[in-house]
Amino acid sequence: MEDRELIQEVISGNTSAFRSLVEEYQGRVFNACLNVLHDREDAEDVAQEVFIEVFNSLRTFRGDSKLSTWIYRIAVSKSLDLVRWKKRKKRFAVVQSLFDPDAGEPEDRDRSGHPGIRLEEKERRAVLFDTIDRLAENQRAALLLYCADGLSYKEISEVLRISVPAVESLIFRARTTLKKKLNDYYTDNL
Amino acid sequence: MINGDKREDEVRKTLELLNGIEPVPPPPFLAGNVMQALARQRGGRAPNISRGFRFAVAGLVALAALNVLTIVHAGTGAGAQASVPSAAADSLARDYRLTLEDYQSVE
Numbered sequence: 569m570e571d572r573e574l575i576q577e578v579i580s581g582n583t584s585a586f587r588s589l590v591e592e593y594q595g596r597v598f599n600a601c602l603n604v605l606h607d608r609e610d611a612e613d614v615a616q617e618v619f620i621e622v623f624n625s626l627r628t629f630r631g632d633s634k635l636s637t638w639i640y641r642i643a644v645s646k647s648l649d650l651v652r653w654k655k656r657k658k659r660f661a662v663v664q665s666l667f668d669p670d671a672g673e674p675e676d677r678d679r680s681g682h683p684g685i686r687l688e689e690k691e692r693r694a695v696l697f698d699t700i701d702r703l704a705e706n707q708r709a710a711l712l713l714y715c716a717d718g719l720s721y722k723e724i725s726e727v728l729r730i731s732v733p734a735v736e737s738l739i740f741r742a743r744t745t746l747k748k749k750l751n752d753y754y755t756d757n758l
Numbered sequence: 759m760i761n762g763d764k765r766e767d768e769v770r771k772t773l774e775l776l777n778g779i780e781p782v783p784p785p786p787f788l789a790g791n792v793m794q795a796l797a798r799q800r801g802g803r804a805p806n807i808s809r810g811f812r813f814a815v816a817g818l819v820a821l822a823a824l825n826v827l828t829i830v831h832a833g834t835g836a837g838a839q840a841s842v843p844s845a846a847a848d849s850l851a852r853d854y855r856l857t858l859e860d861y862q863s864v865e
Contacts, residue, residue, distance in 0.1 A: 583793065590789045598784035612785055619792040620799065684780040692772050699772075716779040743773075750772055754765040 571635040603716040604647035606682045637726045707742035
């Protein structure tokens with residue numbers, strides 16, 4: 569089914585059509601979320617929220633970009649929302665730990681980074697994603713959409729609603745910052 | 759310098775991981791979970807009103823109820839309370855011959 573037809577069917581309440589949409593885009597949405605969050609459980613939760621948002625907002629989709637671009641935009645936005653929420657929670661947890669040393673998340677979740685990288689590179693993977701986490705949000709999003717999601721500069725510019733030169737600049741700055749931070753890390757840890 | 763070379767090598771290898779991120783298959787139950795969440799949403803559950811908004815409304819209702827109770831209590835109390843000063847005033851008026859009968863008798 570063409571995107572336009574699919575959208576009309578979903579808007580008219582056809583749940584089978586929506587299920588088709590979910591099945592078609594679930595891979596891309598899940599990986600987009602995973603690339604930003606690099607945590608499988610978080611990515612699953614956010615991916616689910618993305619599709620609910622897609623269903624609720626499909627009427628507002630004007631068709632000025634591809635449906636996939638629009639869906640990517642929601643996925644990146646919701647993933648970054650969770651990143652921000654976790655940072656706030658972390659800050660609060662620091663204060664909370666002063667009063668209750670046992671408070672905090674259980675440490676049994678694998679936070680060594682993206683499961684799409686070979687297991688033998690686990691340590692290096694953890695270093696990479698820990699460093700990516702410290703990039704500015706827009707640099708992080710642009711870099712991951714390019715390197716991990718394989719989007720073109722043009723597609724990234726549509727997702728992030730910035731110009732193509734701005735995308736190039738973000739990715740360049742992201743790589744430069746990443747390299748510098750990794751240099752500092754390995755200076756201290758070799 | 760050996761350390762400098764090793765460091766550069768580590769940085770390069772770490773950066774190269776960016777080019778080797780393989781797509782991960784989504785969980786098999788993702789679509790099912792989405793459809794279930796959608797069914798719950800469409801099944802007439804209460805709209806997802808934020809907790810803060812609910813607390814604010816509850817607070818306003820409680821405040822309004824408190825105000826009404828205060829006014830009603832003050833209203834019912836006024837009658838009972840008024841009899842005490844009224845009795846004292848009557849007594850005072852009689853002592854100083856300031857009652858209505860005294861006034862009318864003067865006229």
